[in-house]
Amino acid sequence: MTWDELIRVTPELDAWLRETRRYLHMHPELSLQETNTARLVAGHLRELGIEHRTGLGGDGRPLFMSAEALRAAGIQPGPTTGGHGVLAIIRGERGPGRTVLLRADMDALPIDEQNEVPYRSTRPGVMHACGHDAHTTILLGVAELLNSLRDRFAGTVKLMFQPAEEGPGGAAAMIADGILEDPPVDAAFALHVDSTHRAGEVAVSPGPATAAADTFRIVVRGVGGHAAKPQTTVDPIVVAAQIVVALQTLVSRETNPLESAVVTVGKFHAGTATNIIPDHAVLEGTVRTYSPAVRDHLEQRIAELASGIARAMRAEAETVYLRGYPAMYNDPTLTALARQVATELLGSERVYDREPLMAGEDFAFVAQHVPVCMISLGVANPERGIVYPPHHPRFDLDEDALAVGVRLLTAIALRYLGAV
Ligand SMILES: [Zn+2]
Numbered sequence: 001m002t003w004d005e006l007i008r009v010t011p012e013l014d015a016w017l018r019e020t021r022r023y024l025h026m027h028p029e030l031s032l033q034e035t036n037t038a039r040l041v042a043g044h045l046r047e048l049g050i051e052h053r054t055g056l057g058g059d060g061r062p063l064f065m066s067a068e069a070l071r072a073a074g075i076q077p078g079p080t081t082g083g084h085g086v087l088a089i090i091r092g093e094r095g096p097g098r099t100v101l102l103r104a105d106m107d108a109l110p111i112d113e114q115n116e117v118p119y120r121s122t123r124p125g126v127m128h129a130c131g132h133d134a135h136t137t138i139l140l141g142v143a144e145l146l147n148s149l150r151d152r153f154a155g156t157v158k159l160m161f162q163p164a165e166e167g168p169g170g171a172a173a174m175i176a177d178g179i180l181e182d183p184p185v186d187a188a189f190a191l192h193v194d195s196t197h198r199a200g201e202v203a204v205s206p207g208p209a210t211a212a213a214d215t216f217r218i219v220v221r222g223v224g225g226h227a228a229k230p231q232t233t234v235d236p237i238v239v240a241a242q243i244v245v246a247l248q249t250l251v252s253r254e255t256n257p258l259e260s261a262v263v264t265v266g267k268f269h270a271g272t273a274t275n276i277i278p279d280h281a282v283l284e285g286t287v288r289t290y291s292p293a294v295r296d297h298l299e300q301r302i303a304e305l306a307s308g309i310a311r312a313m314r315a316e317a318e319t320v321y322l323r324g325y326p327a328m329y330n331d332p333t334l335t336a337l338a339r340q341v342a343t344e345l346l347g348s349e350r351v352y353d354r355e356p357l358m359a360g361e362d363f364a365f366v367a368q369h370v371p372v373c374m375i376s377l378g379v380a381n382p383e384r385g386i387v388y389p390p391h392h393p394r395f396d397l398d399e400d401a402l403a404v405g406v407r408l409l410t411a412i413a414l415r416y417l418g419a420v
């Protein structure tokens, strides 16, 4: 039996996918606020008669950053995932076997959409600019197909619809709610839309996939005073400027050139007037790494450099370092399986190598427990002007990619469970 005979996205299902993606695109919800999206997902699973659990990843549990760490960084703590996670469970009728998890994220971004399309976001300042509307839609399509193919496989498929990927770490909260247990998950796959490839193409590679994404905040305290009497002050702006320059050496002089790392100071705030030397300055930035040793080293050295330079210049520096999403690696065996299935479905000329990203991704929390593989799903269509990257106000996707994603994830699950 060929894939085309086994996995058919009918014209009706294809139309439903396009319509559902457009509905979600028009009604985007920010991280922690995915109430309506979660309701749509659960409602459709109920219609399909698929076993599922709702309200996951909530109940006031703090997210992966402790409330204490958030407060120390000047961030108001208290966000939770709001319990909008949904887990569907499809049990094969050929008996017990392995358990594979497929994941989609559901949240949108605080961006004002600039596309003039009939399905433009109806919510000012909120937009599905990372393609999570497509991820959610695709996984619902996969649910329908795998549910109709239950007599074909042994084992279990879990479908994870997660909230709050864009920062708060909704995946971690759902894991804390036990979604990887009962039955225990053996492997996990996810798709992410990718504008560097056309609809109908995919990219997947083993090894480094997304980076660890941390943030830091340095408060430099000096002594304020009159701008014309610097000798009576300790100028925190000059101290902070030295720290910014010194931080550049952490990657260039202290990190193995064969390792990847980024240290970026994205914010530098100080002062109120030209004739005043302020009493403090604040630096904030992000650190991206793959190697845990490089991550540990940078965390330690940012604080040491800041306080050492401040002390040498008669000031004080206090550093808060917040660990964000961990780095994620695609498992070689799962990647080989995904690549093989993609090649069978799409032809080898449409399957590309995927470049590691320095962006973070909270599927990395799943990767801390089970082997994972994240696949890039091409969504670009240059002839139609669909070329902008995720997180851009003109990001869009070619909806032909929806059926591709559905077939790919369905086929990967069936192959992993040994059905084909
Ligand atoms: Zn994103």
Ligand SMILES: [Zn+2]
Binding pocket: 130, 131, 132, 165, 192
């Ligand atoms: Zn995303």
